[in-house]
Amino acid sequence: MSEKKQERVGVYVCHCGTNIAGTVDVVGLARWAGEKLKHLGVVVAREYKFMCSSLGQELIEKDIKELGLTRVVVAACSPHLHEKTFRTAAKNAGLNPYLVELASIREQVSWVHTDKAVATEKAKAVVAGAVSRVIENVPLEEIKVPINPDTLIVGGGIAGIQSALEIANAGFHVYLVEREPSIGGHMAQFDKTFPTLDCSACILTPRMVEAGTHPNITLMTWSEVVNVSGYVGSFHVTVKKKARFVNEELCTGCAICQEKCPKKVIDDVFEAGLGYRKAIYIPFAQAVPKFPVMDKENCTYFIKGTCKACEKFCPTGAIDFNQQDQYVDLDVGNIILATGYDLFDARRVSNYGYGRLPNVFTNLEFERLSNAAGPTSGNIVLRDGKTTPKSVGIIHCVGSRDKNFNNYCSVICCMQGLKFAHLVHERTGATVYNFYIDMRTAYKAYDEFYQRVLEEGTLFVRGKVAEVTDVARSEHEKGKLIIQVEDTLAGKQRRIPVDMVILSSGLQPRHDAKAVGKQFGISCSTDGWFTEKHPKLDPVATMTEGIYIAGCAQGPKDIPSSVAQGAAASARVLDKILQKEVALEPIKASVDHDKCSGCRICNGLCPFNAIAFIEDDQVSDINPALCQGCGTCVAACPAGAISGTGFSDEQIMAQIDGLLFLNLLPVEA
């Protein structure tokens, strides 16, 4: 097949210093390619110390111009590193960038093999494969799509708020969608923030208010995204505004309804189950927006058909029992997901007794307990609501760094544990024990805080707690919670009786993270966190163009990092918006209508709904803008009527033959 079109191919072998040359006979390889691959159209084969260097690139550009190369193969590192480099070089020399192929002889050969002869042979095969493939490459043009300047941000925690403000302040419109009645997220529940101990509400509230009043921000709380379609530049999103049963135009947020409502309900969202709210409620004083929501499941009127106390007392007649869920359609160009985290359910670690032993608390419960605006107005007391603990044990890594639950480190627990220790110490003077596996106090001013807490006299026991029990073995254990632990520094088992235990429950992906990921077309890691495009160099972008992630949705992190990511994500979005249009990789599938018989095999295969069936012509068709280029339909078409650019059947089969070229030699000889 290849013989018929006479392409002029140039092969360039990179030494990568000794990275490749150390294990592959690069000179021999280049010579071999020049001689043995002539029949494929190789007209020049060179090797050079660093092909990616400007000199290396110039070498290629010069050959393209002077030798009139029509195809280029660079045998160097992984295409994920330098494909762009060499394609740009080709472009500069007037050759279509997609006529360049990289043969990975570093990651796939020199770095993973030791025997030079063997490595060189494999390198030859890899190069032969690339040459055969590149001949079948066709020139491609990037597809440009316009960017809608509006942005959707999902999740009104600190990360989402930050992103929203950055974009809004830059003068572009933002839709901020929040599931709960108010924005603020977990941070609004906290009392103090480490390491500076400034009050969480004090620093968060101004941001919330700013977001709530910003002319460029449309706040949609008590709302959820129910459908997403489209692609970078022009997403179409449907948001469900759950009925508040309160007319936001009329409501002044006076909270009289809440005051008059006779129905008390345990608030397991904001108060973490430690306090009560009414059936119609504003989750907390500084809530943004200030409008209350009615919780239909618990409202006496919705259950019994009578009551309507709220309606009676509302001065502005804002209560509307007939309000329905609304569905709002939005068009946006980019989307930032800042959906946050769920707390690990400490009951799963049954040997710590949470849910069984009253005076075992979770970290979130303690935040409310120590919060001046919390159910005990900041008094740190036992479950009975009055007794102040004389001794408190704080257990780290609950559900984290534990093969039985989550393998990862939840990042915040160490500092949080220290914060709790300080607060308990300061407010109750109780003896505080911290039970830790390792103390992790990286980042600015964190370790100093550790020192401070140490000096305050908090006791630290290094070891994973085996059990928290109320079974006393001796008199002085009676009526206490006994923490059984191996003190790995003292090298012995200890039983430490305390009045109160606080469990540093780890952070977990949202229970519905996978579903949300699917909805927005991004993937989750094995742990369930949203996967970033590159763990180091691209932490807020995702594999799906136009979808960004920020805050704990991407992995456990503290407030500073969440804020930083929020800002970073919006920076990426702004860059897209300002470019006005975005170039898409031209790796797309297309249907040959003459060959397509409309069997509709492919119709159900595209998760991006890029394939449509044209009833009139009885053929299937692919929308290039929606197509993500996976090639599944290409591989599935029974008639071979669908072809895919960049990875066409011809290219791949040619590459197969090329890779096996060496095996075929003896047969031909």
Add this chain to the structure above:
Amino acid sequence: MTAKPKFAMYWAASCGGCEIAVLNTHEKILDVDANFDVVFWPVAMDAKYKDVEAMEDGSILLTLFNGGIRNDENEHIAKLLRRKSKILVAFGSCANEGCIPGLANLSDSREIVHTAFNTISTDNPNQIYPRTSFDVPEGEIHIPNILPVLKTLDQVVDVDYYMPGCPPESHQIAAVIDLVVQVLQGKAELPPKGTVIGAGNSTVCDECKRTRNVKVIKSFERIYNMQIDPALCLLEQGIPCNGPATRSGCNARCPTAGAQCIGCYGPAEGVVDYGARLMTSFASVIDAKEPEEIENILDGLVDPTGQFYRFNLAGSLLKAGVPAWKKEKV
């Protein structure tokens, strides 16, 4: 035009259905006689190989060659006719892709002979097997030697045109005859070498009247086990219908009659491996994610190899008479 151009038709390893299909063109066959001088057609008239050998190379204008290359006689005649003919047409599924005889490529040629001469279905108590040559008083007689695998025509000689079908539909044959006659009268051009003639470019579904929806296969059924909805796509009903991957041209005879397409027209234009297309498309629309579920559904496909390669085996990548890479160098 003084003498009429010469026409030949030959059958190698085949069933004879192709010849019948030709005669089945009714009065069109007269056009053949009117426009051609039929020089060699073993089924229809008496002629000797030596007569053909005597002709000068390229003196036959058109040869329709049906049947696969099963033994050295087939191979010899294929090469002979190639030499003598201007236009050599691989006529019918056997010559194109091996067809049913090609299924023999699933077994060793010794097994085949053995099966033919010494299984319960054969009464051969003395285990008598044929010999390629044998001495009789009149001298040594020869019978053709069986080749290790059945080859398609183009695996042995260069082929000008391909005409698929088992057998090719008579209306298509008629059309082709028309075309050739027109060409002779200078009213039409011959299609480029290597073209598939007498068939469509798309697949059977194109001509199938059944309604089609998005495909979701929950199970594969055998057609005699179930009540078939006469209006709905068979594949959607779980019947493994080869239509989606099979070249159009037959007016979707089988599906229209309520039987699944078994693929006698072979792969669509440009397809490398017919069976692969069916495998991949069927598998793609199976409605299961768990390996066990999938296997259960696949159990419904009795003999997948036969299902996907009934006609195409000898022409397929893996069971081609010669390995694919050798073929390319031919």
Add this chain to the structure above:
Amino acid sequence: MNKYLLYPGCSMESSAKAYMQSLNAILEPLDVQLEEIEDWNCCGATEYLGINLVPAYSLIARNLALATKQMNGTRTVVAPCSACYLNLAKADYYMRERPALDVKVNEALAAGGLQYKPGTLDVRHLIDVLVYDVGLDAIKEKVSRPLTGLKVAPYMGCMLPRPDYKHRWSDHEHPTELNDLLLALGAEVIDYPLTTSCCGGHMTQIGPETAFELIRRLVAGADERGAHLMATVCPMCQLNLDAYQGEMNGFFGTEYHMPVLFFTQLMGLAFGKDPDELGIGLELVSSRGALANIGVKVTQPESAGPRRKKEEGLPMPPRLNKRQAEKEAVR
């Protein structure tokens, strides 16, 4: 009709007769059929695996191999003893995990014309089968004499829920199977955090003092939480807590009286069976008083506590009383 293969294990015929009796008594009402594995042998208990792996596993695997011969319709082997259950399950698991071991063990079995392919059988404990196959609802239905008013400490023992090779148990530290079952019988189940603590196992033979402390914790825990009696699912647990309770009391100078019954005995009672039929009264720490709470009369004579061998040879000083010793030390 649920049909299973039964691996009774040594104790069911001796120290845990009551377990066997009560088990037989409840099979019929629950429509469960147990077919005993023919020519079964010792499971190696808790020690052998600690001494020599291959022979130990071979010893266990022999039972599995024999069981496979009898599996018509069922592939589930039921063991009423936690140690037996764990050993059988362990053998099956590790033979699959470590092909090398599989080979060695099967070589050994081959000597006896036997062989076992790991994974062939499903090894389960009795309570697992009763709770999850028969089902709590079915059990509830059969209750004719609810154990209302009887405060029971549910004691699962340490070997049953861990290691949990096939993720069978609700939890490894605080499994609820026994609680749920007892609740189904109408009993009042006390919160018993010690449910998976160790009963001392064979430490009673090796290091009695250690065993006594472990027994004390369990008994004391049940006593302090107001249990009338303890329910157990394992012959060894029952033996330790019952037979050594007296010695433990003597050792610590305590006076606990905590009857320990098999859960099957309580099921029998709830099903309205006669105490004798259930082997009630065979226990050394009499349950007479405890069962009086639900108006059950134990006819069998109260046994005189642990029967000691008649003293032979020269007299020896009594066992040192720890508390006493401490007091003296203070002075």
Add this chain to the structure above:
Amino acid sequence: MTENFEPTIIGFTCNWCSYRAADLAGTARMKYAPNVRLIRLMCSGRLDPTFVLRALASGADGVMITGCHPGECHYIEQNYKALRRYLLLKRVLKGMGIEPERVKLVWASAAEGAKFASETTAFVEEIRKLGPLNWGKPSDQLPIISEPVQHEEVPA
């Protein structure tokens, strides 16, 4: 024939997971068998059985297909299509007299460089045990029609 036989294997990788896993194995300098030659696809869903057949027909002794773990596909769920095609393909290969074990499907995420390396080496050994595929052998083997093969019944 099989002793010191070095299998040639074609490996298909997904651009988002297994290809990156291969890169990772490289950057981490993990060593694995050199017998596998990789082809990058955008997704295991692009894997057309034709490629596998072509590879086997063109002289490969085995084919390794790799993709993202189920539920982690970069294109949401296309790897399930690869799984289904793979399972069907194996059945067809069996029917053609080729050991289905010559084709293997391996899930490897971008983070699993080690897994990629070990799976590769393991597969090479599996193929080494199976021996060379020698495709096209039937056409080299000569027919001996006069001597019957020594078994009674052959499925015709």
